[in-house]
Amino acid sequence: MIAATQVLGGPKSRQPMQRGRQSFNLQPLRALRAVRRLIADKEDTAQVFEIMRALAGNAIPKGYRRLLSTPEGGRIAYEHDEFAERLSDPVWLAQFGPGTVGAAYRDFIAPRGLSAEGLAEESRKIPESDVDAAHPLAWYARRMRDVHDVWHVLTGYGTDALGEVCVVAFSYAQTRSLGFAVIALAGARQFQKARLGQPYGKAVREAWRNGRSAAWLPAVDYPALFAMPLDEARRTYKVAPNTAYQAIPPQYRDRIAEAA
Structure with missing residues (x-):
């Protein structure tokens, strides 16, 4: 845990947030440039954070206030747990038995070479990033x-191109962050341009509807969630099946690159 804290920027290394209200202003031209770069290279994860930063608006402050209004949100915010540190701790992840959310997370990230640390590093690449600031809104972000x-x-949803677009559409329904909406729409358009005869739009719309019908996931106690059986967690938090996505053959879920 100490090593993870050093890498990710522990509480002692965090600096005050440098910007005020202007940090929540919409920057559509900045977002448009980032969308174009992301379409050109869907692996350029830093552009996702650039879009999210440019179109954040008031989504983060509103989300934080909503968190505080939930039964467990006040405690979660007070404890301000840095979840990336837990996710980067192999000992912590190893405690979760088969069938749990924690085990499913391990099985998800390991073969793909993913890590919370890697995602955090990508988020730091954008100019004027305050993501590591010692501030409640930065913690929520x-x-x-x-x-x-x-x-x-x-x-x-998988990490293929369609899976990423769908989870972003789901995230927009959960957070109302305009950046998620723009990424989902841009991705859906690229799939449509591929003209492969697959119901891509249906899959993306289903993801958005599933996000709307699910419980509000930002308020979940994630360490407790990891100990739950995955099927039980989906039932508890009303996460509906992604049937439209599953109906598309895996070999067609990454064909967005051909439409770029």
Whole structure:
């Protein structure tokens, strides 16, 4: 845990947030440039954070206030657990037995070479990033960043191009962050341009609807969630099956690259 804290920026190394209200202003031109770069290279994860930063608006402050209004949200915010540190601790992850969310998360990230640390590093690449600031809103932004792959596990979407677009559409319904909406729409358009005869739009719309009908996941106690059986967690938090996504053959879920 000490090593993870040093890498990810522990509490002692965090600096005050440098910007005020202007940090929540929408920057559509900045977002458009980042969208174009992301379409050109879907592996350029830093552009996702650039889009999210440019179009954050008031989603983070509103989300934080909503968290405080939930039964467990006040405690979660008070404890301000840095979830990326837990996710980067192999000993902590190893405690979860077969069938649990924690085990499913391990099985999800290991073969793909994913890590919470890697995602955090990508988020730091954008100019003027305050993501590591010692501020409640920065903590909430880190929390939303760190649960991205957990939402992949809960929703059942893979890391293929379609899976990423779908989990982003799900995330927009959960957070109302305009950046998620723009990425989902841009991705859906690229799939449509591929003209492969697959119901890509249906899969993306289903993901958005599933996000709307699910419980509000930003308020979940994630360490406790990891100990739950995955099927039980999906039932508890009303995460519906992704049937439209599953109906598309795996070999067609990454064909967005041909449309770029």
